[in-house]
Amino acid sequence: MAFCKIVDVLYSALPLRPLRDLLIRKHMEACPLCQARLASRAEARGLFVAPYEVGNAADLWGRISARAAQEADTPDREPAPAGARWRWAAAAATAAVVAVTGFWLLREVERPGFDAASAAPADRFQIDYVNVGGAPAQTFVYQPQGSDTVFVWAQKTP
Amino acid sequence: MDEQELIQGCLRGSSASCRALVESYGNLVMSVALNVVGNRQDAEDICQDSFLQVFRHLGRYDPARSFKTWLLTIVYRRSLDMIKKKRRFTEFSVRARFEPAVAGRGGNPHPADPEPLPSDLLKGLSPRERTALCLWANEGYTAKDIAEVLACSSSTARVYLFNARRKIKILLENGHGLLQNS
Numbered sequence: 001m002a003f004c005k006i007v008d009v010l011y012s013a014l015p016l017r018p019l020r021d022l023l024i025r026k027h028m029e030a031c032p033l034c035q036a037r038l039a040s041r042a043e044a045r046g047l048f049v050a051p052y053e054v055g056n057a058a059d060l061w062g063r064i065s066a067r068a069a070q071e072a073d074t075p076d077r078e079p080a081p082a083g084a085r086w087r088w089a090a091a092a093a094t095a096a097v098v099a100v101t102g103f104w105l106l107r108e109v110e111r112p113g114f115d116a117a118s119a120a121p122a123d124r125f126q127i128d129y130v131n132v133g134g135a136p137a138q139t140f141v142y143q144p145q146g147s148d149t150v151f152v153w154a155q156k157t158p
Numbered sequence: 159m160d161e162q163e164l165i166q167g168c169l170r171g172s173s174a175s176c177r178a179l180v181e182s183y184g185n186l187v188m189s190v191a192l193n194v195v196g197n198r199q200d201a202e203d204i205c206q207d208s209f210l211q212v213f214r215h216l217g218r219y220d221p222a223r224s225f226k227t228w229l230l231t232i233v234y235r236r237s238l239d240m241i242k243k244k245r246r247f248t249e250f251s252v253r254a255r256f257e258p259a260v261a262g263r264g265g266n267p268h269p270a271d272p273e274p275l276p277s278d279l280l281k282g283l284s285p286r287e288r289t290a291l292c293l294w295a296n297e298g299y300t301a302k303d304i305a306e307v308l309a310c311s312s313s314t315a316r317v318y319l320f321n322a323r324r325k326i327k328i329l330l331e332n333g334h335g336l337l338q339n340s
Contacts, residue, residue, distance in 0.1 A: 021317040028320045038323035043330060044295035047277035048193045051185040051296070054274075060188070061180040063202075064209050065173070071210070 004034055130154045161225055168216055180209055183226070186297075187233050193276045193292040194237040194285055200244070204236045211236070224303075231307045234289050241285055279329045287322035294319055 007027045014020045028034050130139045132154055140153040164182070167175025187208055192201035211232055219228055280288050286308055293299035293307060305315035 021314060024320060025313055025317050037327055038320065039326040039330060041295050044291050044323065044326060047280055047326065048292050048296050049189050049274045049276050051189040054185050054188040054192060060184045060202075060205060060209075061177045064180060064206050065177075067206055068210060068213065 004031060007031075007034075127152065132156050162221065165216065165219065165221075165225065168213060176213060179212075183229055184209075186226070187229065189296065190230060190233050190289075190292060191237055193280070193296070194234065194289050195240055195244075196276055196280065198275065200240050204233060204240055208233045208236050223306075227303060227306050230293070231309070234307050237289070238285055279326060282325055282329055283322050287318050287325070290315055290318040291322040291326065 004027070007023060011020055011024055014023065028038075127139055127141065130137045133156055136157060137154045138157050140151075142151040142153070143149065161182075164175050164179050168179055184205070188201055188205050191204040191208070192198060195201055195204065208229070212229060219225065280291075283291065289308060290304045293304050297303075299307075301312045301316040301319060304319065305312045308315055308318070310318075
């Protein structure tokens with residue numbers, strides 16, 4: 001009896017349903033006390049409506065044939081199979097992801113850093129005069145596109 | 159005419175075979191639907207839908223399997239669909255703040271109606287547990303047969319059955335206790 005209570009506690013404590021199912025099944029199949037606490041077939045049968053109680057199936061045929069005739073009159077439309085519906089949903093989701101990504105990329109490109117003219121070194125960085133060894137030097141300025149880093153290369157004029 | 163001849167007749171489009179099939183299994187289908195959904199109107203709709211589906215897809219029936227089990231699988235799925243539809247409607251009507259005409263109609267809507275209905279105690283079970291218990295009690299189905307109808311493993315069907323029987327026993331004992339106390 002104590003073991004049955006432990007099983008009950010474990011049943012409510014176990015987080016995974018397959019584990020709970022395994023525990024209850026193994027215990028119920030082996031424990032005569034717990035089996036005695038199950039409703040019998042006769043007890044269960046008393047709660048349900050039996051087939052012989054439900055009435056006349058001949059009426060049912062009348063309604064079914066009327067509906068079948070009604071459906072035959074209306075043009076038949078093949079319902080989309082479940083797999084096709086999932087494929088459509090996946091295609092719509094992919095299209096949405098592509099559209100959002102494209103929109104985001106376009107916005108990124110439109111930002112100032114992506115504009116070739118504004119990324120030119122002259123807009124941000126200007127050198128008027130560079131001397132190397134007391135003489136004017138050859139100077140090269142390079143700024144990679146989309147970067148704030150500016151490389152300045154100066155060398156003696158040959 | 160035996161079952162296979164009836165099925166062959168239905169496949170050929172014979173109205174007499176279709177009628178005989180409905181008359182053979184109509185009461186069974188109606189009782190299972192009624193026991194699962196607990197409502198006569200819905201059970202009749204499920205019954206009609208199930209037979210129409212059977213006639214439409216009879217070509218897919220595998221003669222190696224039991225026809226009764228195949229039919230009950232369709233009835234069970236239709237019943238689940240109906241329960242989900244009703245639940246959605248009830249949720250919608252609660253949100254829309256009006257009292258639905260049919261929601262919560264668990265028992266017999268016409269008290270004078272002599273038609274039998276399943277016990278209210280069954281409302282304490284999930285649709286799967288109710289179906290498992292109904293097939294076990296009324297049809298004498300084993301866990302393997304129930305598993306075929308519920309589309310699960312035999313051990314899972316056994317768990318549904320254990321849980322259903324345990325809950326019903328407790329409910330029955332509580333009900334008796336209440337009667338004795340009153």
